[in-house]
Amino acid sequence: MKFKQIVTTVAISVVTAAASIFVYGKYFEQRRPIFVQNESGVPANYARYMPGTEGNVNAAPSDFTTAAKTAVPGVVHIKTKINPRQINSGNMQKRRSILQDLFGDDFFGDEFNGGGDGRRYYIPGQMASGSGVLISSDGYIVTNNHVVADADEISVGLSNGNKVYKAKLVGADPSTDLAVIKIEASGMPYLLYGNSDNVDIGQWVLAVGYPLNLDATVTAGIVSAKSRSIGINKASNGRVNTAIESFIQTDAAVNQGNSGGALVNTAGELVGINSAIASPTGSYAGYSYAIPVNLVKKVVNDIVKYGNVQRAYLGVRYAPSSVIANMSDDQLKEAGIKRDANGVQITDVMPNSSAAAAGLKVGDIITAVNGVRIPTTAQLGEQVARYKPGDKISITYMRDNKEYTVNNVIMRNLKGTTDVVKITSLDKLGADLTDLSKDQASRLGVNGGVLVNDIGNGLLKKQTSMMPGFVILKAGSNNITSVDDLSNALDKQKSLRLTGFYPERGADIYYYNINTNTGDTENL
Structure with missing residues (x-):
């Protein structure tokens, strides 16, 4: 039987829940100073270079034993729990009357306008697992954003199985699909950063992780390509697509659960974070993709120092x-x-x-x-x-x-300045938002508004059933004609109602109640 081969890109974590993030740390606490790995603190038993290949990590080893022994202790098993949650349906079937058009919504009160909280329904809880890489002796771990996205509880197990730690989210960057979590521990075995610029096509590499909920597993392959863009990352915050994809492609076997695990060279140095596979079935079928470690280092250091990524734009x-x-x-x-x-x-x-x-x-x-x-x-x-x-x-x-x-x-930020970019209430929504153009507003018969292009991974996903295509016209009592209007309204009032409509559904008005002051969204 012939099958038409369609290579689809799938995230390789079994995390299937919505991609908002539960944060245990406090956003307003002072951040710890930035840390940079220093080889003066090399982990115990670190191999550094394979015998006989000093100074050349690309040379073919006789076997991978030493590199595997070096890498496995620094790769952890991450398990997540997403609690059942109540979602605000947004009073989806309430139609405006001519009286509301004449006198306004407030004249009739909440009962006529659909009530304060609207219909609610529950999403059942879920559990999932993935991998992570220890990058410091005091318990900092880098993983994929999609491994910990929306998690209410994060636990970390070591390869020796001796202890399980509770972890907190330090910060995440959906644009690169990276996240940093932290366990309270000391003397942890960690991996040293390598240099992904020096990775060559044809070079031997090892993938280390916890696929299919197994214990620590090591597979080997070669680098088959560099700077691959495979089209899986989407913008989550802001008004432009900030997705960054320049993967190291390998043929090391990687499956569900390997997400966030290590790609290492034959010296046991971290050269990438395994993130995705290309497959017609959703399981490993030949190629896997890793985020280059030189990009990982920058994202990690920003998250630890600032709580979010300070991204420069060429413009x-x-x-x-x-x-x-x-x-x-x-x-x-x-x-x-x-x-x-x-x-x-x-x-x-x-x-x-x-x-x-x-x-x-x-x-x-x-x-x-x-x-x-x-x-x-x-x-x-x-x-x-x-x-x-x-x-x-x-x-x-x-x-x-x-x-x-x-x-x-x-280099400048998205606003054209060199200022440090802080997390705002608008960022917490987690959505891709744009102003309605004049032509769009005229066609829809409104003065302006904010179009929700993608729900993303934040409060809108977690607290409401809002769908892409929604046009926001009001936030609380404030008329909204631009993203800046919405940002200002969210900064002034933490709990409010977003009012708008779906153009393709006719004249029905929808209400979504949100609260940006919840403790589980401080680091979105």
């Missing part, structure tokens, strides 16, 4: 490499894009951005960042993601067949 739009490959010659000509350009072609430059300050223009082709060559959009995303607002970089680009380099380009 350019470009056609993804995968899109260019599928465009016809006529389409490329119309868009002004070259098919064979060895770099990233700029299709738009955002005002007040790093790229604008650097003098980049539409049509320029970015070829390098800080001297690192950038042949694909995935590599550009990874390189830029390694920097925070205020950092200085150099950008090399082609214009009119000549190559130029501009130095000391100051």
